[in-house]
Amino acid sequence: MSDTARVYDPVDPAQPPRVTVDRLWPRGIRKEDPRVGTWMPHVAPSNELRTWYHAHLDQHDDFAARYREELAGSDELAKLRALGPVTLTTAAKDIAISHVPVLAEVLQQD
Numbered sequence: 001m002s003d004t005a006r007v008y009d010p011v012d013p014a015q016p017p018r019v020t021v022d023r024l025w026p027r028g029i030r031k032e033d034p035r036v037g038t039w040m041p042h043v044a045p046s047n048e049l050r051t052w053y054h055a056h057l058d059q060h061d062d063f064a065a066r067y068r069e070e071l072a073g074s075d076e077l078a079k080l081r082a083l084g085p086v087t088l089t090t091a092a093k094d095i096a097i098s099h100v101p102v103l104a105e106v107l108q109q110d
Contacts, residue, residue: 002104003087004095007035016085021103023050026091037089043076045099057097064102071106081107 003015007026011018011034018037020026023044029036045053045067053063071077080086092098 002085002107004100004104005087005089006093006095007089007091009035009089011035012087015087017083017087018089019080019083019086020089020091021080021100022090022092023047024091029091035089037087038083040076040080043071043074043080043103046070050099060097063099067099067102068106071103077106 005012005015005018007018007020007022007029018035020036020039021041021043023041023046025039025041026036044050045063049063049066049070052066053059056063088100088104090098090100092100095101
């Protein structure tokens with residue numbers, strides 16, 4: 001199971017290690033900032049899907065289905081799974097409608 005947090009939140013030592021799962025580097029964060037943890041941009045939605053979703057925020061179910069298709073058989077997803085329990089972080093303002101809950105759900109499967 002994976003925890004979720006915003007990358008801008010303080011690090012909670014009780015949580016598993018952080019993995020930032022955004023395609024783009026979070027604004028205002030230095031490369032060495034411990035709030036980032038490991039950055040895995042290629043497990044995030046493709047640029048095309050991300051751009052489509054920003055124009056169609058009312059279609060979260062379609063976005064989630066398309067993102068799951070992108071993740072199917074992904075080497076990056078396998079690398080993320082191999083890390084074990086992690087805290088998935090994102091710069092998204094509203095985690096609930098971001099890609100992070102979809103990714104957390106996919107990680108719980110299998």
